[in-house]
Amino acid sequence: MSSWRTLSRVLAFDAAPYLRVFREEVEVSPGHVIPDFWQVDLRSFAVVVPVLPDGRILTLIGYRHGPRRECLSFPGGFLDPDETAVAAARRELAEEAGLQPGQLVALGDYVDNGNQRGGHGHYFLALGCLPAEGRLQDASESAEAEVLTAAQVDQRLDQGAFGVIHHVAGWCLARRHPAFPST
Numbered sequence: 001m002s003s004w005r006t007l008s009r010v011l012a013f014d015a016a017p018y019l020r021v022f023r024e025e026v027e028v029s030p031g032h033v034i035p036d037f038w039q040v041d042l043r044s045f046a047v048v049v050p051v052l053p054d055g056r057i058l059t060l061i062g063y064r065h066g067p068r069r070e071c072l073s074f075p076g077g078f079l080d081p082d083e084t085a086v087a088a089a090r091r092e093l094a095e096e097a098g099l100q101p102g103q104l105v106a107l108g109d110y111v112d113n114g115n116q117r118g119g120h121g122h123y124f125l126a127l128g129c130l131p132a133e134g135r136l137q138d139a140s141e142s143a144e145a146e147v148l149t150a151a152q153v154d155q156r157l158d159q160g161a162f163g164v165i166h167h168v169a170g171w172c173l174a175r176r177h178p179a180f181p182s183t
Contacts, residue, residue, distance in 0.1 A: 004028050040120035046089040047076035049174035050129045055181040060144030067163030085122035094134030102128025107173040125174040
């Protein structure tokens with residue numbers, strides 16, 4: 001297995017900080033070049049699955065403009081410039097859920113698309129979450145908290161309540177992690 005080699009990279013569209021599109025010339029094997037391999041750079045983000053001391057999960061229900069409907073989700077959002085993923089996860093947990101984690105477990109980081117890249121997501125499991133200062137009241141972030149058991153979150157997943165794959169990924173990564181509370 002050999003690595004692809006980027007021969008050139010030109011910014012084709014810039015709507016920073018939210019979206020940038022690049023046209024790359026990529027050599028995929030010796031002598032085989034793709035002259036217009038498009039890359040999409042979306043902002044990096046963090047998603048946090050919060051577990052309360054009693055083992056129940058705090059979820060959020062609110063409108064998401066991507067799927068254009070009410071969706072079940074977890075606290076999460078963009079990393080600010082020069083902010084680490086851990087700091088963003090803690091900030092988003094406080095801002096969206098009014099919680100602080102007793103323990104924050106990194107579940108991995110992934111890109112959305114295997115070829116065009118997309119967003120770079122950082123996933124976390126927050127254990128022993130307790131009330132904290134910092135919850136924001138922002139019209140663009142309006143969501144209602146709903147505390148569910150793990151079995152209820154699984155059921156809501158089966159019913160299609162999640163509308164954004166990042167939150168499904170966060171749940172699946174958290175659910176299979178050895179630190180996840182047994183139910």
